[in-house]
Amino acid sequence: MKIGILGTGGMAAALGGAWVAAGHSVMIGGRRPQRAQRIAELVAGAGTGSLADAARHGDAVLLAVPAAAAPQLAAELAGDLAGRTVVDCTNPLVPTDDGLMLDVGETGSIARRLAAAAPEAYVVKAFNLCHVSIWTLRPPTFENVPLAVPFCADHPTAIAATQTLIGSIGCTPAPCGGLARAAYLEATAALAIGMWWAGTQPRAAFPSPAEAPLP
Numbered sequence: 001m002k003i004g005i006l007g008t009g010g011m012a013a014a015l016g017g018a019w020v021a022a023g024h025s026v027m028i029g030g031r032r033p034q035r036a037q038r039i040a041e042l043v044a045g046a047g048t049g050s051l052a053d054a055a056r057h058g059d060a061v062l063l064a065v066p067a068a069a070a071p072q073l074a075a076e077l078a079g080d081l082a083g084r085t086v087v088d089c090t091n092p093l094v095p096t097d098d099g100l101m102l103d104v105g106e107t108g109s110i111a112r113r114l115a116a117a118a119p120e121a122y123v124v125k126a127f128n129l130c131h132v133s134i135w136t137l138r139p140p141t142f143e144n145v146p147l148a149v150p151f152c153a154d155h156p157t158a159i160a161a162t163q164t165l166i167g168s169i170g171c172t173p174a175p176c177g178g179l180a181r182a183a184y185l186e187a188t189a190a191l192a193i194g195m196w197w198a199g200t201q202p203r204a205a206f207p208s209p210a211e212a213p214l215p
């Protein structure tokens with residue numbers, strides 16, 4: 001698959017590297033050419049260019065910039081993103097005295113704001129729950145179980161593309177409904193990251209009912 005990545009930071013490097021290793025054609029785009037060049041050295045095999053170059057390259061385009069910048073960027077690139085799957089991994093989190101809070105405005109999720117900003121793109125929420133380090137594992141497997149990657153999407157093209165993005169790096173796609181439910185993935189990130197910061201393990205809080213069957 002042809003994948004564009006908007007952003008030249010940690011998530012771009014980690015997921016870009018995973019997708020190159022999986023055999024995809026990856027182009028990483030940044031607003032500063034020297035950063036794009038540096039990431040090309042980190043992610044051998046990826047091409048680099050401008051943000052618009054990366055948007056136009058991808059059948060799927062990962063938006064890997066801060067949530068606060070993402071809607072404006074999606075609006076600026078709306079024409080280039082039309083007809084493409086746009087994967088939103090952003091977490092619109094704001095630290096407060098009461099812990100991490102979501103800053104999503106009236107649409108209820110940053111993913112819905114992106115869909116409004118680029119109305120002809122097929123927006124997906126995915127890859128927002130794990131720390132960047134997890135995406136550098138080849139493959140991300142824990143206790144012999146491949147990592148499940150929840151995603152929310154509406155369009156069949158976006159669903160198929162996301163399943164390929166997830167499955168090709170050795171993870172299990174976990175469809176979680178349409179984009180209206182992206183708010184839950186964003187809230188889950190706020191909760192999980194808050195638990196990690198507090199020194200507790202979110203993983204330990206979600207055993208399956210199958211592990212304690214009722215008599």
Ligand SMILES: NC(=O)c1ccc[n+]([C@@H]2O[C@H](COP(=O)([O-])OP(=O)(O)OC[C@H]3O[C@@H](n4cnc5c(N)ncnc54)[C@H](OP(=O)(O)O)[C@@H]3O)[C@@H](O)[C@H]2O)c1
Nearest residue numbers: 007008009010011064065066067069089090091128131132
């Ligand atoms: N880090 C994690 O563990 C993690 C996990 C899950 C999801 N996420 C989400 O993934 C996204 C990227 O995170 P990251 O850790 O990769 O961040 P990062 O390392 O700080 O990189 C952010 C990238 O966004 C670019 N950028 C910032 N403002 C921009 C703008 N207005 N227009 C264009 N590009 C802009 C930066 O460019 P410059 O270098 O030019 O400033 C940089 O390339 C965030 O939304 C974050 O919430 C992160």
